Amino acid sequence: MEKPNWLLRGLAIFLVFSLGACSGGSGDGEDISNISENTDTSESSNENTTVTGSTAAIVLSGSSNGRLLASNCYQCHGTNGIGGFDRIYKSNVLSDLREFASGAEGSGIMAAHAQGFTDAQMQSIASYLANP
Amino acid sequence: MDRRNFLSLLLASSLGSISLSSRLWADDENESSAAGTSLTAVPSNTGLSGNIVVVGGGMAGNTLAKYLRIWGGTGVGVTLVEKDAAYTSNIMSNLVLNGQRSLDALRYSRSTLSDHYGVTLRSGTVTSIEAASNRVVLADGSSLNYDRLVLAPGLTFDLLPGMSSASEYDTLIPHAWQAGAQTQLLRDQLLAMPAGGTVVISIPLVPFRCPPGPYERACVIADWLKNNKPGSRVVVLDANSDIVVERDNFLHAFNVIHAGVIDYQPGSVITQVNSVTRDISYTQNGFNKQISAGVFNPIPPQRAPELLSQAGLLNSPDKRFAAVNVLNYESTAAVGIHIIGDASHTTQPKAGHVANQEAKVCADAILRQFAGQQPDPAPVTNSACYSPITATTASWLSGVYQYDSASASMKLSKLAASAGASNRNYTDMSTWFNALMQDSFG
Numbered sequence: 421m422e423k424p425n426w427l428l429r430g431l432a433i434f435l436v437f438s439l440g441a442c443s444g445g446s447g448d449g450e451d452i453s454n455i456s457e458n459t460d461t462s463e464s465s466n467e468n469t470t471v472t473g474s475t476a477a478i479v480l481s482g483s484s485n486g487r488l489l490a491s492n493c494y495q496c497h498g499t500n501g502i503g504g505f506d507r508i509y510k511s512n513v514l515s516d517l518r519e520f521a522s523g524a525e526g527s528g529i530m531a532a533h534a535q536g537f538t539d540a541q542m543q544s545i546a547s548y549l550a551n552p
Numbered sequence: 553m554d555r556r557n558f559l560s561l562l563l564a565s566s567l568g569s570i571s572l573s574s575r576l577w578a579d580d581e582n583e584s585s586a587a588g589t590s591l592t593a594v595p596s597n598t599g600l601s602g603n604i605v606v607v608g609g610g611m612a613g614n615t616l617a618k619y620l621r622i623w624g625g626t627g628v629g630v631t632l633v634e635k636d637a638a639y640t641s642n643i644m645s646n647l648v649l650n651g652q653r654s655l656d657a658l659r660y661s662r663s664t665l666s667d668h669y670g671v672t673l674r675s676g677t678v679t680s681i682e683a684a685s686n687r688v689v690l691a692d693g694s695s696l697n698y699d700r701l702v703l704a705p706g707l708t709f710d711l712l713p714g715m716s717s718a719s720e721y722d723t724l725i726p727h728a729w730q731a732g733a734q735t736q737l738l739r740d741q742l743l744a745m746p747a748g749g750t751v752v753i754s755i756p757l758v759p760f761r762c763p764p765g766p767y768e769r770a771c772v773i774a775d776w777l778k779n780n781k782p783g784s785r786v787v788v789l790d791a792n793s794d795i796v797v798e799r800d801n802f803l804h805a806f807n808v809i810h811a812g813v814i815d816y817q818p819g820s821v822i823t824q825v826n827s828v829t830r831d832i833s834y835t836q837n838g839f840n841k842q843i844s845a846g847v848f849n850p851i852p853p854q855r856a857p858e859l860l861s862q863a864g865l866l867n868s869p870d871k872r873f874a875a876v877n878v879l880n881y882e883s884t885a886a887v888g889i890h891i892i893g894d895a896s897h898t899t900q901p902k903a904g905h906v907a908n909q910e911a912k913v914c915a916d917a918i919l920r921q922f923a924g925q926q927p928d929p930a931p932v933t934n935s936a937c938y939s940p941i942t943a944t945t946a947s948w949l950s951g952v953y954q955y956d957s958a959s960a961s962m963k964l965s966k967l968a969a970s971a972g973a974s975n976r977n978y979t980d981m982s983t984w985f986n987a988l989m990q991d992s993f994g
Contacts, residue, residue: 504986
């Protein structure tokens with residue numbers, strides 16, 4: 421059974437937190453330039469319309485490098501990495517993935533998943549999730 | 553890692569109490585609720601166009617439709633044909649049997665698919681596939697043309713020897729392997745069974761939907777019987793020669809956790825059933841045996857629906873399922889027709905979580921084809937499943953599959969199971985389930 425050493429980890433993170441270091445990620449805000457790029461007019465004759473009803477709709481950048489690989493994460497972490505176990509949307513997850521893959525994080529389900537991917541695949545996933 | 557959980561850990565410790573975290577890695581807030589999740593916009597600038605018809609709106613079909621739109625854009629027309637007004641989740645439906653969940657709460661609407669993602673929903677049934685004309689015909693006589701057709705129709709269930717009609721599953725001996733009214737019937741039968749009764753569950757030969765499912769069901773029912781119908785037992789007649797997944801976990805559950813309640817009988821082949829008296833004849837290791845059930849839950853042998861047989865698509869070795877190219881899920885018997893989910897024949901298990909990933913691989917491949925490109929040459933898929941073992945504990949199973957070009961199949965790169973059942977796994981099970989359903993239907 422996995423027993424994360426939460427006390428030591430919590431202490432380490434407390435130090436990091438109190439020193440003001442960001443634990444990674446490029447920030448939580450939306451990239452405005454992507455939004456303006458996607459409000460063009462399209463001559464599509466298709467009659468399907470899109471209703472982006474939510475004011476906080478996620479706009480993907482359109483990059484497909486690593487996109488399919490990263491989609492393996494969404495069944496547990498939610499579409500695009502929002503809504504499930506730890507949020508991984510616009511996050512830098514490479515070092516975490518590598519830690520899980522190395523066995524340093526015990527033998528829970530996330531370690532089991534990470535260990536099924538190659539390092540190159542993890543780099544691709546992390547790169548995509550950092551800028552989806 | 554997750555700043556939110558560390559913050560709550562810090563707050564907890566500053567208050568002088570630290571809850572030994574079963575939630576350290578789990579999300580405390582229910583972020584997966586629809587209200588808190590931002591939906592993905594359908595882009596209008598991909599330059600892609602095409603018309604796809606999807607048959608079946610379950611885990612595979614719904615995920616496929618959604619991802620075709622969010623990755624393909626407004627130029628990719630998607631029409632989904634489905635006969636049921638809403639989807640009832642098979643996953644977690646075993647918890648209806650012990651009263652922990654309601655069937656209502658397991659229903660998922662497709663309104664987000666249509667209203668937000670712009671998928672056209674057609675209520676109806678496809679009665680024939682006219683591949684030469686690139687169209688499907690519906691029961692009402694209308695037809696739908698397509699550039700690519702994706703079939704995600706799920707399964708049908710064989711009759712057992714001695715049965716004369718599938719309606720016996722609806723009224724007498726529910727299989728409840730397609731969540732819905734039969735699940736409720738099975739629950740009602742368990743409630744009505746006198747204490748000291750025998751519940752018989754039969755398991756067909758592989759392949760069947762949800763490999764851990766039958767064993768998990770035996771556990772959930774046994775656990776409930778101990779508390780509600782003392783002296784009752786669960787007899788598991790497994791046609792397979794051994795437990796097919798999570799052998800250590802389920803053997804421990806059968807022999808230790810539910811000792812004295814579960815009687816596991818591998819290598820048991822049913823030869824005759826009477827659905828009214830619930831008398832069951834079977835052979836085991838050459839011996840003829842009989843058992844009378846208070847409640848009989850047969851999980852029947854399964855196959856892809858007749859529609860696919862008529863279309864000449866069921867070319868697996870046993871002719872029950874549709875063999876596909878796992879780079880794009882195109883039928884190996886027909887160009888332009890893809891089959892995903894339980895109806896397909898691959899090395900992957902039949903399960904909702906992996907069907908969701910098959911749908912993504914298929915969507916990506918179709919969009920590449922629209923762009924004049926080849927499919928991704930190295931797709932990866934994954935399967936994960938949490939199984940309740942009692943009302944408060946669960947185990948998990950996980951697999952990652954890599955494409956192996958030598959065999960042109962998905963090969964396991966990592967298979968793992970939890971070291972037993974735990975309360976934490978039970979909590980994580982809900983997080984997983986909500987996330988999976990949000991990704992597939994939200």
